[in-house]
Amino acid sequence: MRAELTRNQQLVLERLEKSQGPLSAYALLDELREQGFRAPLQVYRALDRLMKAGLVHRLESLNSFVACTDSHSHEDGMTAFAICENCGNVAEFADPVVGERLESWIGESGFKPAKAVIEFRGLCRDCAAG
Structure with missing residues (x-):
């Protein structure tokens, strides 16, 4: 699946994988500005695709995101x-x-x-x- 990721999706995923905790979309934007991110929409589009692919989860209570750390199936939700x-x-x-x-x-x-x-x-x- 990773080979099919866009550059922005790959950068967001890598940043979440390296993080010591969950990150908000705006924290991701701040941390990825040097890689060319300029608008929240860039981050949200990447996060949406990564969540659909089962590579990222949204923590509702924190309004933040984490990389998937398990090899389980996401089919049952x-x-x-x-x-x-x-x-x-x-x-x-x-x-x-x-x-x-x-x-x-x-x-x-x-x-x-x-x-x-x-x-x-x-x-x-x-x-x-x-």
Whole structure:
């Protein structure tokens, strides 16, 4: 998939992969100005394509983005994130069994979700120990 990315998409993805935490679109714009980024639309177009390709996730609660860190399938749409409120570290989790159970519960409840993103907030192992 990476071979099919445009220059802007590749630059945004590489920046997210190198980041120590989630980045907003405007933070990405600021960090990529030296590579020719001038407008927010450039970043948003790249992010949109990267999200559709399953290479980037949007953290709803932070209005920020992270590179996908797992080799799971995004077909079921169930992904969970643990966000450290101290250091900003984000861990990604996807499990087909958990996804199937949640899909079953959603079906039984009659709820019709557009997508499913689960975010846990708290302290990572390092911050909790320190």
